[in-house]
Amino acid sequence: MLKGSAILEKATGKDGTQSNHSAGKLLMIIECLADKSEPVRLMDISKELKMNSSTVLRFLTALVDNGYAKQEPETARYSLTYKICTLGSKVSSHIGIKDVARPYMTELSMLFGEVVCLAVEQDREVIYIDIVQSSTKMLRSMQRIGHIAPLHCTAIGKLLLLNYTDEQLDHVIADKGLTKFTESTITTKEQLVEELQSIRWNGYAYDDEKCEIGARCIAFPLYDVEGKVIAGVSVTGPTARMSIKQIQLKLQPALQIIGRLRKELGYTG
Structure with a gap:
């Protein structure tokens, strides 16, 4: 299982100061999901955070792969899992x-x-x-x-x-x-x-x-x-x-x- 900076590497393929910037984006996405009472669409996250949808998708994929988020197969919407808790x-x-x-x-x-x-x-x-x-x-x-x-x-x-x-x-x-x-x-x-x-x-x-x-x-x-x-x-x-x-x-x-x-x-x- 990936942890810490490894999640960022998978999501961005970058390290160093760029990873620090990426960490901020990752936290913004997690907080966005945490604030919602229902699963959220990728485009809605992208719009709210003013973040490129492809960037959001990379982070969401890393979160899903590591068990911190899930995607509903029927609606393709995202939500956090209890692993975050x-x-x-x-x-x-x-x-x-x-x-x-x-x-x-x-x-x-x-x-x-x-x-x-x-x-x-x-x-x-x-x-x-x-x-x-x-x-x-x-x-x-x-x-x-x-x-x-x-x-x-x-x-x-x-x-x-x-x-x-x-x-x-x-x-x-x-x-x-x-x-x-x-x-x-x-x-x-x-x-x-x-x-x-x-x-x-x-x-x-x-x-x-x-x-x-x-x-x-x-x-x-x-x-x-x-x-x-x-x-x-x-x-x-x-x-x-x-x-x-x-x-x-x-x-x-x-x-x-x-x-x-x-x-x-x-x-x-």
Whole structure:
């Protein structure tokens, strides 16, 4: 599927400053379609925007090919699809999650004395969108805001994989692979499925040096109102400090903090 500038390339065949100009035209067409309560004819879009009909057609074709618009076969009129809505909802939900989660992340960091991360899924990978560092202890780890990590070996990544059907799991494995980072990394589908079953049963996920040597992590899922995992909150520390015994001692108060966060996000399950 084409994305971003690739859509513009397909629509215009140009790049650079010309693509910047083209991006403006593309947005004008999207806004024109969004303002209409009914499907619109190509010539009406062209007239309203004072844009050459052949130019409008190229952009509409790119939008249709990428699933953001559709053309009615009977009338040849165009309208936006719900895929456009999902873009906005994803962005707004991620921003909202950050704002709501931050005080609870701070609570978790104070409880464990370790770094706490908030991450979501993007393009079948984990992306960290917020981090609370411990006020007393520092951990040099791979987690940074904007950092991308694999799904199969991170605690939050495995939580996000709970949304996947078996067929979708096959697709993500074929697409991203199961790269080995440590001796403990999951490298087969069978291992991954077994791990996901354990996570479903427990309600949280561990990363016990599966991604980074010397680091241990526990992560808790955040849900939307329908019970889909939309993000994860993790607590990460060195194995010397984050022993399984220490985690278990703090698990119940941690679950209470996460429970309050979930409730504020609208989840009642």
